[in-house]
Amino acid sequence: xxxxxxxxxxxxxxxxxxxxxxxxxxxxxxxxxxxxxxxxxxxxxxxxxxxxxxxxxxxxxxxxxxxxxxxxxxxxxxxxxxxxxxxxxxxxxxxxxxxxxxxxxxxxxxxxxxxxxxxxxxxxxxxxxxxxxxxxxxxxxxxxxxxxxxxxxxxxxxxxxxxxxxxxxxxxxxxxxxxxxxxxxxxxxxxxxxxxxxxxxxxxxxxxxxxxxxxxxxxxxxxxxxxxxxxxxxxxxxxxxxxxxxxxxxxxxxxxxxxxxxxxxxxxxxxxxxxxxxxxxxxxxxxxxxxxxxxxxx
Amino acid sequence: xxxxxxxxxxxxxxxxxxxxxxxxxxxxxxxxxxxxxxxxxxxxxxxxxxxxxxxxxxxxxxxxxxxxxxxxxxxxxxxxxxxxxxxxxxxxxxxxxxxxxxxxxxxxxxxxxxxxxxxxxxxxxxxxxxxxxxxxxxxxxxxxxxxxxxxxxxxxxxxxxxxxxxxxxxxxxxxxxxxxxxxxxxxxxxxxxxxxxxxxxxxxxxxxxxxxxxxxxxxxxxxxxxxxxxxxxxxxxxxxxxxxxxxxxxxxxxxxxxxxxxxxxxxxxxxxxxxxxxxxxxxxxxxxxxxxxxxxxxxxxxxxxxxxxxxxxxxxxxxxxxxxxxxxxxxxxxxxxxxx
Numbered sequence: 001x002x003x004x005x006x007x008x009x010x011x012x013x014x015x016x017x018x019x020x021x022x023x024x025x026x027x028x029x030x031x032x033x034x035x036x037x038x039x040x041x042x043x044x045x046x047x048x049x050x051x052x053x054x055x056x057x058x059x060x061x062x063x064x065x066x067x068x069x070x071x072x073x074x075x076x077x078x079x080x081x082x083x084x085x086x087x088x089x090x091x092x093x094x095x096x097x098x099x100x101x102x103x104x105x106x107x108x109x110x111x112x113x114x115x116x117x118x119x120x121x122x123x124x125x126x127x128x129x130x131x132x133x134x135x136x137x138x139x140x141x142x143x144x145x146x147x148x149x150x151x152x153x154x155x156x157x158x159x160x161x162x163x164x165x166x167x168x169x170x171x172x173x174x175x176x177x178x179x180x181x182x183x184x185x186x187x188x189x190x191x192x193x194x195x196x197x198x199x200x201x202x203x204x205x206x207x208x209x210x211x212x213x214x215x216x217x218x219x220x221x222x223x224x225x226x227x228x229x230x231x232x233x234x235x236x237x238x239x240x241x242x243x244x245x246x247x248x249x250x251x252x253x254x255x256x257x258x259x260x261x262x263x264x265x266x267x268x269x270x271x272x273x274x275x276x277x278x279x280x281x282x283x284x285x286x287x288x289x290x291x292x293x294x295x296x297x298x
Numbered sequence: 299x300x301x302x303x304x305x306x307x308x309x310x311x312x313x314x315x316x317x318x319x320x321x322x323x324x325x326x327x328x329x330x331x332x333x334x335x336x337x338x339x340x341x342x343x344x345x346x347x348x349x350x351x352x353x354x355x356x357x358x359x360x361x362x363x364x365x366x367x368x369x370x371x372x373x374x375x376x377x378x379x380x381x382x383x384x385x386x387x388x389x390x391x392x393x394x395x396x397x398x399x400x401x402x403x404x405x406x407x408x409x410x411x412x413x414x415x416x417x418x419x420x421x422x423x424x425x426x427x428x429x430x431x432x433x434x435x436x437x438x439x440x441x442x443x444x445x446x447x448x449x450x451x452x453x454x455x456x457x458x459x460x461x462x463x464x465x466x467x468x469x470x471x472x473x474x475x476x477x478x479x480x481x482x483x484x485x486x487x488x489x490x491x492x493x494x495x496x497x498x499x500x501x502x503x504x505x506x507x508x509x510x511x512x513x514x515x516x517x518x519x520x521x522x523x524x525x526x527x528x529x530x531x532x533x534x535x536x537x538x539x540x541x542x543x544x545x546x547x548x549x550x551x552x553x554x555x556x557x558x559x560x561x562x563x564x565x566x567x568x569x570x571x572x573x574x575x576x577x578x579x580x581x582x583x584x585x586x587x588x589x590x591x592x593x594x595x596x597x598x599x600x601x602x603x604x605x606x607x608x609x610x611x612x613x614x615x616x617x618x619x620x621x622x623x624x625x626x627x628x629x630x631x632x633x634x635x636x637x638x
Contacts, residue, residue, distance in 0.1 A: 154555055156578035164525040166518055177493065177551040184490050209546065220468065236577070237518070239548015242486040246463050268460070268469040 004044060004078060004108065006128040006135055010286040010294075013138075014042035015203060017256025018050040018277035020086065021064040029278065034071035039298050040284040045072045047101075048256045048275070049084020049143065049205025055091040062100045069104050079107045080138065082120040084205030084257060085145040085172070094119040110140060116182045117153070118142030118175075123186070125198075133194045136201065136287055139183065143206035143257075144173035147235045160235055167209040167233050172257070174206045174234025180243045187247055197249045199291045202240070207233040207255040210241035211272050214265045224295075225263025225274075232258050244270060252293040254285060264295050271295065304495060305431050306416040309390050311354060312435040313444050317607035319434045321447060322350050322618070323512055323584045324600035325358035325565025328398065328591030329376055332368045336589035338629050342598070343587065344383040345623035350602045354416075354432070355384050356449065358565035358584060359396025359514035363591060366403025373404070381412045392416040394428040396514035396565060397454045397481040401427045421491070425462055426451030429488050431495065431509075434605065445605045446499070446509035448492055448559075453482035453515075456544045469545075481566060482515045483543025493552045506558040508610040510603055511549075516564035518542045519550040520581045523574035530574030530581075534617050535597050537569035540583065553579060560611045563601050569594045571617040573601070580615055587620070595621060595630055 014036060019029060037045075052061060072079055081101045083094065092100075098119070101107055110122025120142040125134035144150065147160040150173045161171050191197045212233035217223060244250035245268035252271040260280050264273030271293045275283050284296045313319050324346065329335040347355060361380070367373040384391040391414055395401070406419045406427055420429040428451035433443035453459065459482075460469045492511075500506045521540040523530045553559035554577055561580040568591060573582035584601040586593040597619070604614040620626050 151577070154557060156554075159529075159575075159577045162522060162526040162529055162576070164522075166522060177489070177548045177555050180486075180548055181490060181493050181552075217468075222468065236551050236554065237546040237548055238551045239486050239489055239546060242545050242547050243490070245465055245469070246486050248464060266468060268465045 004124055004126040006126050007043065010288050011126055011136060012040065012042045013044045013046055013285040014040050015046045015048050015254055015275055015283060015285060016278050017048040017205065017275050018086070018259065019047065019068070020050060020053045020278070021068055022054055023064070026064055026067055030068050030070060032278070033068060036282050036298055037071055037075055037077070042077065042284060045069070045077050045079045046203055047079070047081035048203055048254070049082055050086030050256070051081065052090035053086035058092055058096055058100070061090065061092060061097070062103070065100060066104060073105050077106060079104060080110070080124055080140065081107070082140040082204060083142050085143070088145045113182045113186070116179045117144070118179050121179055121182060134198055136291065137190065137198050139200050139202050141175045141179055141202065141204035141240070143175060143204050143234070147171045147173055149173060150176065150236065165235060167212050167235065168231050170232040171235050172206045172232060174208060174238055175204060175240040176238045180238050180240045183240065184243055187249055200250045201285070201287065201293070202244065202250060202253040204255055206257045207231070207274050208241045208253065209233050209237045210267055211253070211255055211274055214263065214267060214272060223263065223265040226261070227263060228260040229258065231261065241272070251287065251291060252285065262297070303418065303421045305433055306392070306418050308416055309414065310435055310438060311390060311432065312438040312440065313607055314353070319445060319605045320351060320353045321510065321603045321605065322346060322352035322355045322600050323358055323563045323603070324355065324587045325396065325514065325584050326360045326568055326586035326591065327380065327588040328360055328363040328586065329588070330590050331362060331364040331366060334372070335376060335379065338589050338632065339587070340379050340383050341629045342620050342626070343380065345620060345626045346600050346618060347383055347387055347389055349623040350618055352389060352602065354447070355389055355391040356447065356512050357391065357393040358512055358563065359394050360398045360565065361396070361404055363398055365398055365400035377408055381409070381415065385412055385414050388414060390414045390416055392432060392449065394449045394512065394514055395426070395451050397452065420451070424488055424491055425485050426453055429491065442503060443499070443507050444607055445610065446507050448509055448511040450484045450488050450511065450513040452484050452513045455482050458482065459485060459545065481541055481543065483545055484513055484515070484517070484547050484549050486547040489547040489549040489552045492549065493556070496556050496558065506556065508558045508560060510561040510563065510605070510613070511553065511559055512563045514565045516540055516542050516566060516583060517550050517562060517581070518546045519576055520564060520583065522576050523572055523581050527574065530576055532572055532574035534571040534573050534582070535569065536572050537594060537597065538567055540570065541566050550579070560613055561603055561615055563603070568592055569597055571597045571599065573615060573617065582615065585617070
């Protein structure tokens, strides 16, 4: 099981969504990452999906990722990752991408979920000092691609694409119910193993409908950020936000996918956030010893 | 897993000789607290039972508008009156609570005391007091279920959910422009219960057991039907916006991913009888049968689902209008009543 160590007062995560590595922008993006590391002083780099989007040969993907992450590797920073829909559009298999990501020095291996639909569903425990009990669990989910793939796997192809959907007309897949059920069981297993619940942070690519619904309440206290484009959340709600709320263990659910939207707000005792794409902004997500979550824009 | 708390064993329900089983869903009686109920209510239940030949009658809640009667005597007479149509015909029946019902105002045990009532309070581990599953066996002497009827307590409001789980405000961001209300809803813990028990049944019997679901408050996904009537092949009436919950437990996704649920029926909206298909699952509302609350004689009735062993994932489903039941017009328009 990989271990992350909480060395300073706060545990600081630099999530990076929708980096979309390609030859043309590689040098610029590497320089930007270097600046973000200097400014944010993170304890962990977390690639939240759509690190690749355009078709890319395997060896080029390996080189692009290695070059991009060089500033993190040079700083000795651990790196974690999950997949978004872009990883399924770049022409490489999940297995090939997994090998490419995990070959980067400092890349952490998830304690992967068994029996879920998600290739990158898993957890990373964070330990303070020498205690044997984690102080924090980072839980990553795979949000797949669009509802077409969901329907192909479960039946009724094409039926999710209604012109007047509940949330958004973008027909995105997301955290499915079987992945939510894995969280339900796994957080109970963790509580049983350690004798108490452990606070968790969720990271995944495509936002939940609950993230999208925050947009209806921008004038309410606690909403922080800007909406610059249409929301693009999951179509068929897999229940992960309500499961997280009922568990009372989840501090925050951080997603990406939306290009320029940049917002977070409190919902049901958690901080739900949508971080913009790499070219449009970046956050430091700090977990305090309390524990609570603070989000700072870099 | 204590199956006796999750599935009633008081009576054995089974497919008939033709391999079919008819489930009638009715709801929203809304009896007043301080006076007796409209005398047409039990007549309406009886007319629907006679017309449909239902093998099981499921009441999807909202028995008493204010949750409790002003006296124990009135409550017991009311329960006797609404139990009588099923009891006198020997038709098994059961119920789930609605958002107007209180456990202290109408305890499950009061209904379950009737010989043909299969209602359960449900597992202690679950919130609420009416989440359980009713098996329909392949034959009267079989111990293998042909179908499951999954029933869910949908509670009383978003603030109740927050209070029960210690969830701080704000939790109601979902109040948006298309008809959310705060009437309650199925919690995630119940969706998880369905997921786990359905998987356990598959393991025990070596195959998935097809089924249908019922609850008082519709799922958020119910509102997709009237929003997309053509593509969901909507039938029936929509006279008010679907009163969907402010939160989504993932129950629809759970049903979809399990692949063994063909229909999800709700009550709550008194003048909606719509049904339509979303991602292969029929979502419907059964309209109010009560006369002590707003309603419509044009729509009043119940949803009849005929489960068929020969085609288990494609049951027949129809809204049965009370006005079409033989003899019903004699009491619907009885003198002295102000019909809607």
